[in-house]
Amino acid sequence: MNIDNIKQAEIWCADAFDKIKDIPDHSVDVILTDPPYNLAGYSRGNIKMSWRADFNNDLADWDRDIFTPADWVAEFTRILKPTGNLFAFTSYNLLGAWHQAFDPVFDTFQFMVWHKTNPAPKLRKAGFLNSCELIVCAWNKGHVWNFGKQNEMHNFIETPICMGKERTKDPKHPTQKPVRVLEHILKIGSNEGDLVLDPFMGVGSTGVAALNLDRRFLGFDKDAAYVEAARTRLKEVSGQPMLPLDAPAVRVGAGETDKCGTAAHSLQ
Numbered sequence: 120m121n122i123d124n125i126k127q128a129e130i131w132c133a134d135a136f137d138k139i140k141d142i143p144d145h146s147v148d149v150i151l152t153d154p155p156y157n158l159a160g161y162s163r164g165n166i167k168m169s170w171r172a173d174f175n176n177d178l179a180d181w182d183r184d185i186f187t188p189a190d191w192v193a194e195f196t197r198i199l200k201p202t203g204n205l206f207a208f209t210s211y212n213l214l215g216a217w218h219q220a221f222d223p224v225f226d227t228f229q230f231m232v233w234h235k236t237n238p239a240p241k242l243r244k245a246g247f248l249n250s251c252e253l254i255v256c257a258w259n260k261g262h263v264w265n266f267g268k269q270n271e272m273h274n275f276i277e278t279p280i281c282m283g284k285e286r287t288k289d290p291k292h293p294t295q296k297p298v299r300v301l302e303h304i305l306k307i308g309s310n311e312g313d314l315v316l317d318p319f320m321g322v323g324s325t326g327v328a329a330l331n332l333d334r335r336f337l338g339f340d341k342d343a344a345y346v347e348a349a350r351t352r353l354k355e356v357s358g359q360p361m362l363p364l365d366a367p368a369v370r371v372g373a374g375e376t377d378k379c380g381t382a383a384h385s386l387q
């Protein structure tokens with residue numbers, strides 16, 4: 120993979136575990152990602168409603184494969200620049216595993232909280248609403264850090280969940296992140312022109328935030344429908360067509376296709 124050829128964005132329909140191996144050493148400025156949460160085992164499925172359609176309480180199929188943070192330490196540290204930052208959304212059950220794997224290899228390990236002002240209701244009123252998500256943050260000394268005013272730098276951000284026009288309809292992604300949250304993180308942890316990687320990009324929300332802020336983006340997802348939605352969104356943000364990588368005009372990764380059978384795409 121020729122990172123220097125990414126002028127705006129490049130996305131691949133691929134298994135991140137394989138594709139990340141194509142990224143050169145110390146070439147990525149920020150990893151901002153949202154991998155699976157291992158929550159599927161806790162779900163009791165959709166809730167039956169007598170007066171309306173079932174209430175969606177189930178998790179996506181992609182969350183049924185076990186995600187192990189320790190499996191990603193070697194590749195994340197290999198591809199990140201020494202000044203790079205890692206941000207990863209996670210859930211309560213995996214926070215310890217992230218800490219155990221990443222705290223020993225980074226100088227600093229912290230976390231942020233994203234508070235959702237309109238989380239899904241708890242219909243049975245048993246337990247708290249799931250109104251918070253955690254974001255693991257890790258870096259080494261000398262990392263890029265655009266510190267704002269003290270009161271802007273709480274490890275807490277509050278926004279509604281992704282809604283309205285921002286939310287992709289076909290396909291719907293059950294955990295699409297609001298661009299506002301991602302932009303907040305990228306403003307703090309990267310500079311214009313930096314390369315942002317999201318190896319679990321879903322419908323490309325990190326890519327939209329990156330392009331909005333004049334960062335460059337590299338994204339993977341193993342689901343072809345999500346990759347197609349990401350392609351549409353990135354094209355809209357840039358106002359330019361997103362060309363297949365095997366198009367002669369682009370000459371990046373010529374001839375390469377991925378497991379999903381969908382060509383990778385590039386915005387030049």
Ligand SMILES: C[S@@+](CC[C@H](N)C(=O)[O-])C[C@H]1O[C@@H](n2cnc3c(N)ncnc32)[C@H](O)[C@@H]1O
Binds near residue numbers: 136152155297318322
């Ligand atoms: C939590 S979602 C990310 C959602 C994303 N932040 C968004 O706003 O659309 C995790 C994504 O990881 C993808 N995924 C899971 N395992 C993967 C793997 N091994 N390689 C690539 N993508 C994977 C899933 O298809 C899913 O879209």
